Amino acid sequence: MFPKEVYWQRRKMLRELVGDGLILFPGNEESSMNYKDNTYHYRQDSNFLYFFGINKPGFYGVCDVNGGKDTFYGDDITMVDIIWMGNQPSVKELANQVAVESTESQANLKNDLQLALKSGRRIHILPTYRGDHVITLAGLLGVSCEEVQKYVSEELIGAVVKLRAVKDQYEIAEIEKAVDVAGIMHTTAMKMGFAGNYERELSGAIEGIALSHGGPVSFPVILSMDGQTLHNHYHGNQLVDGRMVICDAGAETELCYASDITRTFPVGGKFSTQQKEIYNIVLAANMRTFEASIPGKTFLEVHLEAARIIAGGLKELGILKGDVDEAVAAGAHALFFPHGLGHMMGLDVHDMEGLGENFVGYTDSLKRSDQFGLAYLRMGRELEPGFVMTNEPGCYFIPALIEQWKVEKKLEQFINYQKAESYLGFGGVRIEDDLLITDTGNRLLGTPIPKTIEEVEETMRD
Ligand code: GLY
Ligand code: MN
Ligand code: MN
DSSP, X not given: OOOHHHHHHHHHHHHHHHOSSEEEEEOOOOOEEEEXXXXXXXXXXXXXXXXXXXXXXXXXXXXXXXXXXEEEEOOOOOHHHHHHHOOOOOHXXXXXXXXXXXXXXXXXXXXXXXXXXXXXXXXXXXXXXXXHHHHHHHHHHTXXXXXXXXXXXXXXHHHHHHHHHSOOHHHHHHHHHHHHHHXXXXXXXXXXXXXXXXXXHHHHHHHHHHHHTTXXXXXXXXXXXXXXXXXXXXXXXXXXXXXXXXXXXXXXXXXXXXXXXXXXXXXXXXXXXXXXXXXHHHHHHHHHHHXXXXXXXBHHHHHHHXXXXXXXXXXXXXXXXXXXXXXHHHTGGGXXXXXXXXXXXXXXXXXXXXXXXXXXXXXXXXXXXXXXXXXXXXXXXXXXXXXXXXXXXXXEOOHHHHHHHHHTTTTTTTBOHHHHHTTTTOOEEEOBEEEEEXXXXXXXXXXXXXXXXXXXHHHHHO
């Protein structure tokens, strides 16, 4: 855990930003797979982790904004728990680890909340993403499940986003650990990227690496020769020469901070000429948007810079035509680069997405576009020092999408459909790194992971 003062300071700042009422944070409970005691991997709620730090089920945290006091609600374990799980710290000891002075039994929570409501106090909660939270919150607040939504507080969401968006030195060190584990995962996948191996052998091996370093993967591994499917979790293909593998995978540290890295490599270890051409377009977009990711620039501008680089490269290959700026303004590049350039990353791989993407990535003065492609940009707003971002341009040949646009004659002044069709079966390329926005620019997080054609081929030769 971080020093206890970190958690104390975060809660103090949160209380100041919210200004009034009680803030209620439900921790996550165990989630059963097929019978009660056979559970999925336990993952604490990220907001609970950020403000209350304890990575165990069975707790609620309450910040009393007006009283300037935080309380940890939970119960000490019983002898039965000790028999099955061994000794555990007491609630008081856990609270002390995160500088919370007041502890209460969970049985008192409902009464305390009801008293607050009766005296006209406001209770703030964050959006829920688990059904069991909706049910327990409905019970605690004395309302129906549908009415729980009324307690979701935009003031609280805004305050949490403001605090969590800017990473401190401890968080950055954790994220760098996660990136370094991802580096081992990705170089391992490359070294296994030979014909005859199954995708699942690669994905299983790299998932094991994450686990062996103390955490699970930070999201289900995306690893496929069919990289044109952006989030492909099917790992049943046997690798064949002539194809490429997209591997998009990251690790979570013991403190639950994420990495999110993508590399694309040729089966057998040597890029073909056609693969090199597309790969180098994506690599240029990745490298040059690093230069553009500086405080004061909006991430929307950086995304559009990547789009122009990709469109320019595809024009040189004869896949796009016409004026590059006009093609990008019309959204023609999105046939091949249909997703956003990146997103914030921290305790969540898509950081704070559970609070609502637009609260995290957009502002009152910068609204999300509804243009195809741009609409998937999770983050558009101005970059600030302390933000951790992914930089993940890609280029894909998605047969169904190309066919649909061709039939519709969509943007045919910019798209050479006959040429695009000659790439069907190519798959896709994505290259993703994690970076920190600094006062003057940005810094790549973690030890660099092989990325250029030479570096990838050399890694696969070893
Ligand atoms: N790992 C999913 C993504 O890159 O956003
Ligand atoms: Mn990724
Ligand atoms: Mn990502």
